[in-house]
Amino acid sequence: MAGRKRHSAEDIVRKLRRADELAAEGKTGEQIANELGVSAATLYNWRRSYGGMDTDAAKELKELREQNNRLKRLLADAELEKDALREIAKGKILGPTAKRAAIDMLKEVKSLSERMACKVVGLSRSAYRRLPQAQTPADPDSGLRADLRAYAGKNPRHGFRRAWAHLRFDKGMELNKKKVHRLWKEEGLQVHRAPRRKRAGQSSVPVIEADAPNVVWAMDFQFDSTVDGRKIKIASMVDEHTRMSLLNIVDTSIPAERLVAELAAVFAAAGGPPMVLRMDNGPEFISEALQQFCDGRVGISYIPPGTPWNNGFVESFNNRLRDECLNRNCWTSVLEARVVIADYKDDHNYRHRHSALGYQTPAEYAAGCTHTHHPVACEIA
Template sequence: MTTRKRHSPEQVVRKLAQADRMLGEGKDIADVCRELQVSEQTYFRWRNQFGGLKADDAKRLKDLERENATLKRLLADAELEKAALKEIAPGKLLSPERRRAAVHHLITTMGVSERFACRVTGQNRTTQRHEPQAATPADPDAALRAWLREYAKTHPRWGFRRAYHDARGEGWTVNHKKIQRLWRDEGLRVPQRRRRKRLGTSTAPGLPKADAPNTVWAVDFQFDATTDGRPIKIVSIIDEHTRECLGGLVERSITADALADELDRVAAGRGYPVVLRSDNGPEFACAVMTDWAGEQVGLSFIPPGEPWRNGYVESFNSRVRDECLNINIFWSLAHARVVISDWKQEYNEHRRHSALGYQTPARYAAICTHRN
């Protein structure tokens, strides 16, 4: 009697990818399930759990031709909406006044209907046709608007909350919501002072050169997203001499503690590097990484706005983006982990590197005789 075989999530993702390729070659579901040695019920259950399919999606597959015809009819409207959005001035249309001006602009320049222009800008047609009191000669708030403009000119660092209390103190009968609305309508705002980015303190002298394995490790982050719009954060660790991808994480969020744990895991198998090179991101320029490095690892932070100073990992990230992230759609975090992990393994063991004499990074690391 044979026991029931259980598949890991990684095996399920790989089999679903194989099924997609077989379906693209013209095979039907029965042949695919026979080749994968699973039942059709298991296949659709996997699709529902790992492939992003819902319960009624299998039935909807039969209606694709009818839906495609509908999509073709909508394509013309979508292209027109796209052109209309490009025609509107950049920036969010947060107020009815800005939307009203955008609607008039679209009607005048593109000759579209008011209904279409209101739909593109998100303006209610009743609001569009309503004439605001501020645009009429008899604006009941004209005196208060003038007072607010003078108040903002006299006190440029004070906001609408302080203006509300001072207005009440001077006898204006008005609540804070109206002051905020008029303050916004007049374009009054307190300029925000941008916080300066934190600069990491390098503990490695000069510009370290990767003249031997385990001399310089480079680390950097990348971002992508799953089909549900949730972000994916990817960290890669590169040995600059052997070009090996030593490790990495694929998570929704990666903290400095998680990064330190991953560096310890990699170092447990090959030892700690002499220098760790990175940018000035908050995960690197923090107390956690300083404590992790201690006196055994030097930290080398590149100057802000100069990514070419960390060129090895930036080049690796461009390969990941071009050859993996841009050609795959991730259904889930597990799917992203499997695909990215497989790509990094192929990069280390099968992808020949021109800078290594067209040897793979793993092969070059095995025969490398350079020492610190």
């Protein structure tokens, strides 16, 4: 089938003049249209648009209309592009993977063509259509990617270093940490954490260095609640040198007498008390019962009020406990909280590989630690 014929402005003017001649001869509109090879509607539209114009004026009018149509299309494309950019998340989209996801979203949500979506996002159509190696059968790291996804699914708040330590030491896989980091990012498994504020100044209390096991044990409390609103109080204590979790008390209330009884049990299980207990100025810690219990047996180091960063080891442990356990669970009873938190602390001692300990677990490090305490490095307040 022949394509539609396009008439120039000059052709239109010539045909209109010929139509006037045929009309003067007495021919009807249908006959004139047939002789000119156009429809009667087209002839009518030509007369309405170009009637009474010479060739130059008609040509100029047609060019202006074509230019106006192009400008309208450009404006419509610009508005569509702005609308699409508003739909995309704020900030610059980095990486082909994120750009492909943005293009797919624009095609689905905004019904944009592939060409327009690629233009808005800034990715060529060939790059958009090319499958990443990770999505092809030829990917040599498919097994490792699956292991990382499985680990992240089980431990959603862990980072790539702990995943690498698990694969390297628990599964015996020889892996480069940088490669694990790259695959971890490509799979979108990063853990986003709030930035920490820098603390200016130094504590007025002399720093007590835990240069060996059983030198400094740090204690602190934190709180949670059950689904019915009952308060849960959690007491934790860690050895600052080995990072071992030594105390697990979970109850609605922990008076000083209960704390003293639990400390006595921990001291007996550990073969003796530490040299120093580090703690804040909470009512249980400054109580007469604890003072009498520690008198002559254990030194007490109180951090200045309002400076939790001076008790950083147990604060770090509590932050991990909050992030990986408390925030991921809803307690129906105090008993459930007690069991789950005890399991978490046991997992911390025997399965969590700590980077500061050479990626050993606290229990492994404590079993092989040969460090001895140097009295000069420790000042008991």
